[in-house]
Amino acid sequence: xxxxxxxKRRRIDELTARTAEGGGVSLFRxxxxxxxxxxxxxxxxxxxxxxxxxxxxxxLVAPHDPVQRFPELTxxxxxxxxxxxxxxxxxxxxxxxxxxxxxxxxxxxxxMFVGVLATLIGLxxxxxxxxxxxxxGGWIDVVIMRFTDVMLxxxxxxLAITLVALARQSTQWTVIVAVAIVNVPIFARLLRGSMxxxxxxxxxxxxxxxxxxxxxxxxxxxxxNSLTAVIVQATxxxxxAILDAAAxxxxxxxxxxINRAEWGLMLGVDGVRYFEVRPELAYFPALAIIxxxxxxxxxxxxxxxxxxxxxxx
Amino acid sequence: xxxxxVRDLSxxxxxxxxxxxxxxxxxxxxxxGQAVGLVGESGCGKSVTSLAIMGLxxxxxxxxxxxxxxxxxxLLKLRPQELRDRRGRDIGMIFQDPLSSLNPVIPLGLQxxxxxxxxxxxxxxxxxxxxxxxxxxxxxxxPTRRLKEFPHQLSGGMRQRALIAIALACKPRLLIADEPTTxxxxxxxxxxxxxxxxxxxxxxxxLIMITHDLGVVAGLCDTxxxxxxxxxxERAARHDLFGAPRHxxxxxxxxxxxxxxVERGGRLHQIRGSVNDNIPWSEGCAFAPRCDRVIDACxxxxxxxxxxxxxxxxxxxxxxxxxxxx
Numbered sequence: 001x002x003x004x005x006x007x008k009r010r011r012i013d014e015l016t017a018r019t020a021e022g023g024g025v026s027l028f029r030x031x032x033x034x035x036x037x038x039x040x041x042x043x044x045x046x047x048x049x050x051x052x053x054x055x056x057x058x059x060l061v062a063p064h065d066p067v068q069r070f071p072e073l074t075x076x077x078x079x080x081x082x083x084x085x086x087x088x089x090x091x092x093x094x095x096x097x098x099x100x101x102x103x104x105x106x107x108x109x110x111x112m113f114v115g116v117l118a119t120l121i122g123l124x125x126x127x128x129x130x131x132x133x134x135x136x137g138g139w140i141d142v143v144i145m146r147f148t149d150v151m152l153x154x155x156x157x158x159l160a161i162t163l164v165a166l167a168r169q170s171t172q173w174t175v176i177v178a179v180a181i182v183n184v185p186i187f188a189r190l191l192r193g194s195m196x197x198x199x200x201x202x203x204x205x206x207x208x209x210x211x212x213x214x215x216x217x218x219x220x221x222x223x224x225n226s227l228t229a230v231i232v233q234a235t236x237x238x239x240x241a242i243l244d245a246a247a248x249x250x251x252x253x254x255x256x257x258i259n260r261a262e263w264g265l266m267l268g269v270d271g272v273r274y275f276e277v278r279p280e281l282a283y284f285p286a287l288a289i290i291x292x293x294x295x296x297x298x299x300x301x302x303x304x305x306x307x308x309x310x311x312x313x
Numbered sequence: 314x315x316x317x318x319v320r321d322l323s324x325x326x327x328x329x330x331x332x333x334x335x336x337x338x339x340x341x342x343x344x345x346g347q348a349v350g351l352v353g354e355s356g357c358g359k360s361v362t363s364l365a366i367m368g369l370x371x372x373x374x375x376x377x378x379x380x381x382x383x384x385x386x387x388l389l390k391l392r393p394q395e396l397r398d399r400r401g402r403d404i405g406m407i408f409q410d411p412l413s414s415l416n417p418v419i420p421l422g423l424q425x426x427x428x429x430x431x432x433x434x435x436x437x438x439x440x441x442x443x444x445x446x447x448x449x450x451x452x453x454x455x456p457t458r459r460l461k462e463f464p465h466q467l468s469g470g471m472r473q474r475a476l477i478a479i480a481l482a483c484k485p486r487l488l489i490a491d492e493p494t495t496x497x498x499x500x501x502x503x504x505x506x507x508x509x510x511x512x513x514x515x516x517x518x519x520l521i522m523i524t525h526d527l528g529v530v531a532g533l534c535d536t537x538x539x540x541x542x543x544x545x546x547e548r549a550a551r552h553d554l555f556g557a558p559r560h561x562x563x564x565x566x567x568x569x570x571x572x573x574x575v576e577r578g579g580r581l582h583q584i585r586g587s588v589n590d591n592i593p594w595s596e597g598c599a600f601a602p603r604c605d606r607v608i609d610a611c612x613x614x615x616x617x618x619x620x621x622x623x624x625x626x627x628x629x630x631x632x633x634x635x636x637x638x639x
Contacts, residue, residue, distance in 0.1 A: 201413065202408060202410055202413035202414045203413060203414050203415055203417070205369060205408070205414075206406070206408055206414040206415070206476070206479075207416070207427075208400070209367055209369060209400055209401065209405075209408075210400060210401035210405075210406075210427070210428045210431070210479065210480075211396075211397045211398060211399065211400035211428075211431060211432065212397075212427065212428070213397065213431070216427070216431075220416070220419065221416050224416075225416065225417065225418055
């Protein structure tokens with residue numbers, strides 16, 4: 001009859017269709033669905049995706065080779081004059097007469113590579129140690145946890161600097177490994193905490209009552225239920241890792257290769273040195289770092305909301 | 314020969330650095346196919362008893378003594394590996410909260426299949442086919458679809474049915490049900506109890522029913538053990554216990570249940586005090602401070618558990634006088 005009735009009927013059809021669909025909606029698929037409806041996460045993911053595309057397709061996106069020095073830029077180049085934007089070089093020149101825009105674009109590649117890899121390595125070992133500590137308990141747990149305590153007692157950047165200093169020659173990999181190691185105890189502690197909670201949970205007790213093997217209890221029952229917190233932490237760590245790697249480069253502890261385009265390095269060396277001549281040399285890399293870090297933070301925030309079991313339907 | 318023979322089982326925890334006896338020399342037997350109830354209020358040691366039988370108490374901080382003979386094998390003396398092989402295969406267990414007892418991130422089918430793979434060496438596909446049959450057998454509608462669903466998508470009653478399916482998957486000879494209906498509403502409770510009864514009777518599985526709900530016991534159990542402060546205070550066949558309770562505690566519990574066949578309007582009976590108003594068993598009857606029939610002989614030394622009529626047992630110096638029912 002009325003529009004209202006029509007509307008109601010459609011709504012009911014919709015609901016029954018959804019119920020009839022049935023089937024498995026796993027925690028992670030369900031969370032993914034909620035993630036897509038979360039504005040914070042969408043904004044974060046868009047920023048990251050944008051930078052990721054730029055990073056992956058850098059050779060296609062960049063107008064020039066990032067290490068090539070252009071005669072039209074070096075012509076008037078002095079310590080007090082670094083050419084600004086021109087038709088062929090929209091961001092102008094860097095202090096060595098290279099195309100600044102191309103260097104920024106290739107910088108996305110370097111910087112994200114370092115951040116992502118450092119996070120993944122840290123995640124891998126953190127999960128390993130955390131799972132072992134949480135599952136084994138006893139003295140193994142005590143040893144691992146005291147070790148993480150010592151690492152966490154030091155400010156992370158100071159620890160990273162120490163680790164880089166231990167390697168006699170600094171390369172990109174020393175930075176990645178140092179930043180990864182700094183993050184291992186954070187992941188380990190987090191996972192251990194949720195593993196301990198899982199160990200006392202009813203479904204683990206139920207699994208034990210069924211005679212499930214210890215290994216399977218850890219891998220099938222405790223670990224999958226403990227990972228949510230760690231996954232969220234990982235997205236937040238991407239941001240921190242990028243900032244840490246940038247900080248190490250800024251302090252001159254990164255790869256000394258002057259051809260390498262990395263935002264931290266660009267900000268720390270050229271940006272600082274020529275700030276009064278061409279402040280963009282500092283602004284652009286700084287802005288890029290902040291944006292990517294923000295993107296990961298927003299995504300992490302959104303994921304925390306989406307994975308929260310209280311928000312499940 | 315009994316299937317399960319629990320002899321003088323004691324569990325001592327360390328609580329605030331003081332030993333606390335949760336289970337204090339409990340003995341009872343379960344014959345094959347028999348349904349035995351363990352009844353008592355919160356904290357009387359009934360759940361701890363079941364966990365001790367299953368060997369599921371944390372080894373640190375707990376001292377478990379006595380014997381748990383299953384088929385003449387002392388479960389307490391088995392190595393952890395041997396015990397794991399028996400759990401789920403020879404002895405199944407159902408817990409109180411069906412939602413938290415299921416793994417939230419694994420589809421139901423795999424949770425049922427897991428125990429079949431573990432104990433019967435079945436391959437995944439075969440185990441899943443078997444799982445479908447099991448879900449069907451416990452009355453879960455549309456089992457094929459449910460196999461792929463996750464615990465949060467099921468209703469409370471269905472979850473408990475699923476847990477029962479898992480516990481009975483390997484056709485264990487003993488099933489321990491620890492408050493299986495407490496988290497369910499009354500109509501579902503009745504369904505689950507009927508289901509348990511059918512399955513237990515149909516398969517010849519023995520059952521230990523742990524509950525605080527006398528109604529559950531009345532409908533299901535052959536023999537009932539009433540626990541108070543870690544000790545058995547009365548044991549009797551169901552009919553005798555409900556018809557002629559001898560221990561004042563049992564009597565008090567039964568008096569405090571509302572009944573349809575008694576005139577309305579009167580106050581329900583209540584037992585004075587709370588579980589915390591105990592004296593240690595070594596100094597007399599732990600129930601004495603709350604007992605209506607307390608006499609001088611109740612205090613002083615441990616009251617022994619003595620045989621009562623028809624294979625029952627009673628731990629009381631001044632039991633409720635009852636004519637033996639016909």
